[in-house]
Amino acid sequence: MDPWHHDPRDPLEKISPRTFFFHFPSLQYASGRKLCYLCFQVEGEGEEDSWYDLGVFQNKVYRQAPCHAEACFLSWFRDQNLPPEEHYRVTWFLSWSPCPSCAEDVLEFLEEYRNVTLSIYTARLYYFWDPDFQDGLHKLWCAGVHLEIMSFEDYEYCWETFVDHKGMRFQSWDLLRDNDLLAAELENILRSTMNPLRREIFYHQFGNQPQAPKPYRRRKTYLCYQLRALQLDRSQSLEITCYLTWSPCPTCAEALAVFVQDHPHISLRLFASRLYFHWRWKYQEGLRLLHRSRIPVAVMRLQEFEDCWRNFVDNQDEPFQPWNKLEQYSGSITRRLQRILEHPQNNLENDFRNLHI
CATH class of the missing domain: 3.40.140.10 (Cytidine Deaminase, domain 2)
Known part of the structure; x- marks a missing residue:
């Protein structure tokens, strides 16, 4: 001392x-x-x-x-x-x-x-x-x-x-x-x-770059959601939109499928910034289960990032500043998601193994 x-x-x-x-x-x-x-x-x-x-x-x-x-x-x-x-x-x-x-x-x-x-x-x-x-x-x-x-x-x-x-x-x-x-x-x-999320947390955790930008902190799962009543009586019809940093794991996909089945008046849709372990068969099956359960899963594009920035971030009235190649990364991730959903019989693990988005 x-x-x-x-x-x-x-x-x-x-x-x-x-x-x-x-x-x-x-x-x-x-x-x-x-x-x-x-x-x-x-x-x-x-x-x-x-x-x-x-x-x-x-x-x-x-x-x-x-x-x-x-x-x-x-x-x-x-x-x-x-x-x-x-x-x-x-x-x-x-x-x-x-x-x-x-x-x-x-x-x-x-x-x-x-x-x-x-x-x-x-x-x-x-x-x-x-x-x-x-x-x-x-x-x-x-x-x-x-x-x-x-x-x-x-x-x-x-x-x-x-x-x-x-x-x-x-x-x-x-x-x-x-x-x-x-x-x-x-x-x-x-x-x-x-x-609201701090701006630095949003840019780091929701960024869709193949590698996390500096500082190289681990990317975690964040979920931002919006609820909208489609009719005056909220018990009749609800729409929930979720913005996720990572797509759901197989366990969460099963839980969401059961949730929607038990609550038919709820419409759920998911937007993910990145795909979680998408080169593994089990995780691909989880995404296909969501698709079969009528839970749309899409990749966040510029519009969704702007929506999140506007509604969930302490943005101090500043406009969203896209990072370099945002749309290019979104397009690449979207193509991988489409291959997963459209080719259920094919083992895509070898194709995706080195694409750790």
Whole structure:
């Protein structure tokens, strides 16, 4: 542990490599790591000589004056008496995500300082299974705080900026061991049917490129849906349109077929950005089952992406910007889907094996 020779409101300049590698690994469960480190940078967005600072805060575990790292930063920032007319971009790299109490403190801080935007990159999620901790993170996200699990690039940046490495080259070792699991947990916490998708999530998860663009995070399944009553009496006829990042797996295809059979007044249609494991026979059979069950499955084209952008994304009134070759990729995926539906007797696995859309 780094010795603390400062006033609690004064940041450290650097931490040791040993501290970094012990306290910042991305672990789902991390015992023996009671300390929390907050690496920060503050950038003024005014003239060329705008204010800039960075440092590290550690939580105070002393009984005489306990103080969380987030509270240390907030107190320190208030003491700077910065010009209120300038906008400031604050970035945190945390070893633990904020607790509910710290989340409330941050919300009050952001309400007080409307000229500050905050981005939080965390190595681990603190009590992520506890509803109160989940609620705190969700409130931060709803207040406009950018929340994300630290990526390889974030670790590399922290090493170069906040670690007294004495010229030692960065080695990730086992720092990102549970990174994907924690990223999925955080997405589940932040995701809600009542909240629109963030623009960066939409472009990454709904993109139909053969390979995910940078940063190379795993593409997950997102479903956006619209319900429309075809008659005044909603119980008589309903139309549900679903926009999916991945086409349904065989298990989901069977469940959807049963659902439509049990609810004949419901009309269901699916638009998928990409085909899920479409080179495997079982997954092709799932798509054909949907087709036989009168559940239309189509590939998202420009119009569907624009509809999603307009109805399900926090687009800030900006128009949808298609990525390069969007229509070309949609056409290619559409042709594969047509081959799957029109050639039920043919084994297309060898044809599609290397087409991992």
